[in-house]
Amino acid sequence: MGVKISTLIKPALTEITLPNLLGKKIAIDAFNSIYQFLATIRQPDGTPLRDHQGNVTSHLSGLLFRTLRLIENDIKPLYVFDGPPHELKSQIVQERREKREEEKHKMLQAQDEGDFEEAMKHAQASSKLTSEMIEESKQMLNYMGVPYIEAPHDGEAEAARLTNEGLVWACSSQDYDSLLFGSSRLVRNLTMSRTRRVKGTTIEVQIEYYFLEKVLNELKITREQLIDIGILVGVDFFPGFKGLGEKTAYKLIKENGSIETIINKGIEVRNTPIEIDLELLNTLRKIFLNVKKPDKIPNFVWKKPDEEKLRELLIEQKNFSEERVSSAIKRLVQKKSQKSQVNLDRFF
DNA sequence: GGGCAGTT
DNA sequence: AACTGCCCC
Numbered sequence: 001m002g003v004k005i006s007t008l009i010k011p012a013l014t015e016i017t018l019p020n021l022l023g024k025k026i027a028i029d030a031f032n033s034i035y036q037f038l039a040t041i042r043q044p045d046g047t048p049l050r051d052h053q054g055n056v057t058s059h060l061s062g063l064l065f066r067t068l069r070l071i072e073n074d075i076k077p078l079y080v081f082d083g084p085p086h087e088l089k090s091q092i093v094q095e096r097r098e099k100r101e102e103e104k105h106k107m108l109q110a111q112d113e114g115d116f117e118e119a120m121k122h123a124q125a126s127s128k129l130t131s132e133m134i135e136e137s138k139q140m141l142n143y144m145g146v147p148y149i150e151a152p153h154d155g156e157a158e159a160a161r162l163t164n165e166g167l168v169w170a171c172s173s174q175d176y177d178s179l180l181f182g183s184s185r186l187v188r189n190l191t192m193s194r195t196r197r198v199k200g201t202t203i204e205v206q207i208e209y210y211f212l213e214k215v216l217n218e219l220k221i222t223r224e225q226l227i228d229i230g231i232l233v234g235v236d237f238f239p240g241f242k243g244l245g246e247k248t249a250y251k252l253i254k255e256n257g258s259i260e261t262i263i264n265k266g267i268e269v270r271n272t273p274i275e276i277d278l279e280l281l282n283t284l285r286k287i288f289l290n291v292k293k294p295d296k297i298p299n300f301v302w303k304k305p306d307e308e309k310l311r312e313l314l315i316e317q318k319n320f321s322e323e324r325v326s327s328a329i330k331r332l333v334q335k336k337s338q339k340s341q342v343n344l345d346r347f348f
Numbered sequence: 349g350g351g352c353a354g355t356t
Numbered sequence: 357a358a359c360t361g362c363c364c365c
Contacts, residue, residue, distance in 0.1 A: 037349065040349055041349055058349090064350095069350075191350090
């Protein structure tokens with residue numbers, strides 16, 4: 001659950017395709033990506049893919065084939081995992097845990113009643129990434145020869161830092177938080193652009209590219225003000241204010257400049273004055289503005305896959321079909337076809 | 349989400 | 357070649 005500013009920053013959106021990212025290193029928010037696979041790769045009644053022992057394997061299937069797709073398009077993925085969370089995040093995490101429990105009940109109920117569509121909805125909302133899933137994802141990436149790092153704290157913060165240090169070209173996540181962390185470039189929907197079926201209707205899914213400078217120029221605000229907007233609507237470290245969405249938050253910041261002014265003027269939203277402890281406000285801003293550097297500079301390389309280990313993990317342990325794994329490995333090892341460079345100078 | 353085969 | 361539907365584990 002990232003910061004809800006999608007409508008606000010839409011005017012700064014640039015649509016791109018995979019060939020536009022040819023040769024680029026991309027820091028992928030691992031947690032966000034793996035969670036997405038776990039939530040979406042399911043049978044029509046909401047049941048995820050499982051191995052013979054009943055362990056969920058949806059995340060591995062998604063991660064394997066997505067990563068493969070990127071490599072085939074000459075994109076260099078680097079997965080960034082979350083490190084220990086900030087103490088302010090724990091509270092929000094607890095709330096999400098409770099919400100998941102509720103959703104699980106609703107899913108089981110819907111399955112009993114035979115309402116598969118309803119079951120699917122709640123199955124997705126009750127998805128939980130376990131530490132085992134994280135560990136085996138790392139292991140598989142290792143065998144694939146794809147690098148990953150663990151962030152000092154927030155994965156998106158580290159991905160933003162890597163982008164701004166020039167160690168990768170952009171970061172990729174479905175959430176917009178990396179922009180608050182100052183990332184100059186954010187890529188969303190990092191997948192083959194194609195039509196997808198959502199609730200009976202087909203929609204075109206395009207890769208989205210956001211350039212922070214363009215976002216700030218369009219909105220005519222500073223990054224500090226973008227962070228204030230985030231705090232008002234809610235971020236991973238603070239729930240925001242009830243009834244205060246992105247439109248109102250933008251209007252308030254545009255008119256008043258900062259949260260302090262809003263507080264001082266005693267501005268009310270839905271008959272409730274906006275109040276936040278100034279020390280907390282300062283702490284929240286610092287989380288986004290002073291991203292901690294890791295103790296040692298991350299060193300990442302893309303290697304040849306370990307075919308034997310990959311086969312052992314996926315075929316023997318996770319019961320993937322031999323044919324699928326063999327073809328995946330073949331694609332992984334094969335010298336990538338030379339793709340024509342698509343000039344994007346006018347955007348970048 | 350992505351592979352793949354069957355269809356137009 | 358584009359599109360649809362089913363399956364993957």
